Amino acid sequence: MAPILPPQAQNIRTRPGTPHDVEASKDIKLFQPSTIRSVTIPNRIVVAPMCMYSCEDGFLNDFHLAHYFSFAFKGAGLIIIEATAVEPQGRISPEDSGLWSDDHIAPLKRVVDMIKSQGSVPGIQIAHAGRKASMGSPFAGYRIVPEEANGWSKDVRSPSELPFDEKHCQPHALTKEEIQDLVQKFADTAVRADKAGIEVLEIHSAHGYLLHNFLSGNSNKRNDEYGGSLENRMRFPLEVAKAVRAVWPEHKPLWLRFSSSDFKESDHFAHDPEGWDIYQATEYGKKLKEIGVDVIDCSSGGNISGARYPTAPHFQVPFAETIRREVDIPTGAVGLITEPIDAEKVLQEGKADYILLAREFLRDSGWALRAARELKVPVKWPNQYERADNERWVGKNGK
Numbered sequence: 558m559a560p561i562l563p564p565q566a567q568n569i570r571t572r573p574g575t576p577h578d579v580e581a582s583k584d585i586k587l588f589q590p591s592t593i594r595s596v597t598i599p600n601r602i603v604v605a606p607m608c609m610y611s612c613e614d615g616f617l618n619d620f621h622l623a624h625y626f627s628f629a630f631k632g633a634g635l636i637i638i639e640a641t642a643v644e645p646q647g648r649i650s651p652e653d654s655g656l657w658s659d660d661h662i663a664p665l666k667r668v669v670d671m672i673k674s675q676g677s678v679p680g681i682q683i684a685h686a687g688r689k690a691s692m693g694s695p696f697a698g699y700r701i702v703p704e705e706a707n708g709w710s711k712d713v714r715s716p717s718e719l720p721f722d723e724k725h726c727q728p729h730a731l732t733k734e735e736i737q738d739l740v741q742k743f744a745d746t747a748v749r750a751d752k753a754g755i756e757v758l759e760i761h762s763a764h765g766y767l768l769h770n771f772l773s774g775n776s777n778k779r780n781d782e783y784g785g786s787l788e789n790r791m792r793f794p795l796e797v798a799k800a801v802r803a804v805w806p807e808h809k810p811l812w813l814r815f816s817s818s819d820f821k822e823s824d825h826f827a828h829d830p831e832g833w834d835i836y837q838a839t840e841y842g843k844k845l846k847e848i849g850v851d852v853i854d855c856s857s858g859g860n861i862s863g864a865r866y867p868t869a870p871h872f873q874v875p876f877a878e879t880i881r882r883e884v885d886i887p888t889g890a891v892g893l894i895t896e897p898i899d900a901e902k903v904l905q906e907g908k909a910d911y912i913l914l915a916r917e918f919l920r921d922s923g924w925a926l927r928a929a930r931e932l933k934v935p936v937k938w939p940n941q942y943e944r945a946d947n948e949r950w951v952g953k954n955g956k
């Protein structure tokens with residue numbers, strides 16, 4: 558594998574400092590570092606996991622190198638690489654990222670090394686799409702991909718034989734042997750992520766994918782020990798978390814993203830005891846904490862067709878706040894957070910510990926630099942871009 562940067566570029570910073578420097582920003586929480594276990598994230602700004610649907614057979618490529626570079630170069634603290642499947646059938650689309658074989662480690666390491674070279678922390682989300690697998694990417698038309706088009710529509714896996722809706726594949730119910738096999742696959746994938754140099758691992762337990770399918774009675778109709786009561790519905794996701802924690806190095810943090818509610822009702826705190834609600838999510842959070850999950854990234858929804866989301870800026874922050882308080886665990890807030898001052902306020906008010914942004918980072922990969930400027934935090938811009946740092950350059954030399 559060729560080095561990711563030519564030798565002369567390995568040491569491109571001729572003056573000390575990077576956008577990740579935080580010394581002068583003690584009052585602004587968004588730019589304060591945090592250390593969990595032995596990993597220090599230089600600020601609280603996180604690139605949320607985002608599928609790019611641009612892989613072949615699960616392999617990351619030059620597109621991903623350039624894509625993730627753009628955030629690392631411009632000061633994001635933690636970059637969580639997109640949902641990465643633990644087995645081929647665990648991809649949403651045939652173009653999803655994967656880490657189900659050792660062959661996937663080197664291309665991932667290339668991206669990881671590049672992220673580290675810029676001072677950011679590399680994370681990854683490991684995932685299984687469950688009953689929402691074998692679909693086309695959004696830009697290929699989000700519809701069922703059949704076998705003849707490289708799909709696996711007849712081998713879609715779920716707790717029960719209940720499709721998401723008529724536009725998704727008919728899943729088959731996993732046997733207990735298949736469930737155990739998947740627990741092992743999550744653990745094996747975590748080992749590979751470690752070998753690639755990933756520092757923060759996030760388990761995907763949200764958005765109507767496999768772990769969430771088990772958690773929610775809206776998708777889990779089993780009548781064995783993996784279905785029915787909350788304890789039974791949590792069994793498989795907790796087995797996954799336990800198996801992953803057992804192999805994920807003690808000194809590295811483990812994050813988990815869950816949907817805090819299925820939003821059967823358009824109300825954050827509505828009860829859905831037979832399905833999935835914030836009260837059950839809180840119990841799940843407590844168990845995850847006991848297992849050694851360090852941070853819960855609080856998202857919502859994705860598990861029932863026709864859910865009614867109270868979509869508005871910051872609409873998921875109440876979940877991050879509730880989980881942080883009730884479980885007493887650091888949380889990530891995500892969802893329609895776009896303005897630095899608002900992000901700072903979420904942290905100042907103690908509602909979350911990290912701010913994750915997805916679409917806003919696609920609009921502006923330099924959001925961290927924008928935040929520094931707007932919050933008047935004197936971070937060091939990358940040398941090559943320094944003349945765009947208004948504070949320092951506008952007015953100088955008249956150029």
Ligand SMILES: Cc1cc2nc3c(=O)[nH]c(=O)nc-3n(C[C@H](O)[C@H](O)[C@H](O)COP(=O)(O)O)c2cc1C
Nearest residue numbers: 605606607608639640891892893894914915916917
């Ligand atoms: C293109 C795209 C791909 C996404 N892929 C993932 C993913 O791989 N895993 C995940 O948990 N969420 C995924 N999401 C959801 C985001 O991580 C985020 O939770 C959501 O977009 C809300 O945040 P935002 O308002 O800042 O965009 C994706 C979102 C977008 C826009």
